[in-house]
Amino acid sequence: MAEVKKHLYVKKRDGSVESVHYDEIIARIKHLCYGLDSENIDPAALAICVIKKCLYPGITTSQLDDAAAKMAITMANIHPDYEQLAARIAISNLHKQTKEKFSDVMDDIFKNDDYWNIGLSEDVYEIIMKNKDYFNSAINYENDYSLDYFGFQNLMQYYLAKSNNQTIERPQHLFMKVAISIHGHDIGSAIETYNMLSQKLFMFSPVVIQLQPASKKLNVPVISNYSVAMISDSIDGIYDTVNRLSNFVLPYSSTAVHVHKIRAAGTYIKGSNGKSNGLPLMLKQYDIVLKNYETPERPESIKGLAIYCELWHADIMKVLDQIRKTAIADLKLKNSYPALWIPDEFMRRVENDQIWSFMSPDHCPGLTEAYGKEFDSLYKEYELKSKSFVIKQIEAKKLWSQIIQSQIETGFPLLLFKDACNAKSNESHLGTIQCAGRNGDTVQFTAPDEVAICTTASIAVNMFLTTQNTFNYSKLKEVVKKVTYDLNKIIQNNNDILSKEKYLTLGLKQNQLAIGIGILGLADLFIKMKYSFDQKEALELNIKIHETIYYGALEASCELAAKFGPYKTYHNSPASKGVS
Known part of the structure; x- marks a missing residue:
């Protein structure tokens, strides 16, 4: 063993070199095992695995730590504390x-123009x-240790500033x-926001x-989601839309577009006396x-373009085929994915084992702008008129089965229900909503x-469980209101970046104050409270959580409206007539 030690050495962080001391490796790992299950966590066994599989002459202490962390995460199947x-x-x-002082690190970031560091505004x-x-x-800094391994790695890969790839x-x-x-x-508000993020x-x-x-340095607005409408069913409209999309495929924003106004493949084009290639x-x-605008620093969770299409469109099955593993290579979608805008009429036909008809929007105008009973009536009217309106038909159950099979294979398409989205929208007075956001989480008029x-922001609901195993709704409401104020402040900051002319050029809604507040950690909360997903108590808890979020956001919005005035399209909105 002594002979082996002569050949094994480590490079320390200060550049010095010394022989490997196995007891120091074990001691370092053991030092970080405080509060973990001592009966199931074995620092010595982990250290031995690292020594046997990862040690080599000249390894740095930083690389040794990386190896130990990666080895520990592979042992999480033995006990979950290995993940911690x-x-x-x-x-x-x-x-x-890294340097400890916040101001020293910010000084380095401000003065560093490395590719991986977008810097700081002056x-x-x-x-x-x-x-x-x-x-x-x-x-x-102790709050860093509350992060889990994969969350921390995500921060390391995409968000923490780097210099010389470190x-x-x-x-x-x-x-x-x-x-x-x-x-x-506003230093007080900044510290309050920091404390909530830190916790x-x-x-x-x-x-x-x-x-x-x-x-401000980049002159880029901070907007989480963009939802874009197809400009028109024409060559100019198609390329004007893709040109508009190119403005919004930013490294950290998500984008969606609806395309169901484009005529189906094989339908007649009067202007060229030819036939359409369809979707x-x-x-x-x-x-x-889109591929040309994707960048390495763009997280996987927001990569890709969501393409919304109505389920009655005659090209929809071809679109679904474009994401499957067996898709034709020249047509396979690699950077975008479909999302279905489903009317309730389709689900009724699935339930009743009826036929579903495919149509083309140029033959059947009005379907994209209708929802609810109006859509049902118009859709059935086109079905009854003549065969020229119906391109083909399929059993509704068979189509639904193919959709589910595609989801099993690829995770897509997204499924959203147009009647429910429109009936519950606060923008229904503006017109029919025809798509949602990239993840189906924001539903707005385009x-x-x-x-x-x-x-947008997300609230970690699992963090509101008290030591008495009860849910703290008061604390949740407090955080929701703070999140609402912060998101509104971000929108106000955007108005300082983009001029009115720039808003019009990009087609953005000026004075639009839309925010989105979601949740995360619900499954963790159920586990901690020992609730199964189908348990009555779990359902009631879920409802109360979302009621509290909605109430807190509305209360904060009313307070902001009293101070700054309502948003531009508030008048005649459903909310202006009272919220039930």
């Missing part, structure tokens, strides 16, 4: 190779430097940086986390354009001259 140990090793490693940097002692003392920022630095960039000189009570969308601190070829062209935008 892996996170602690990885976080401790980052702390050892005004944010000046606020940080002016109040650096206060911000430095407000940060709690991470130079800690999660707490990031949270404080984002909070200050939102609130500017994992909520999290902003990726675009806020990454772009907000540098939005498949057009979508492939969109997919290729038009050829109006792009819907929304800024």
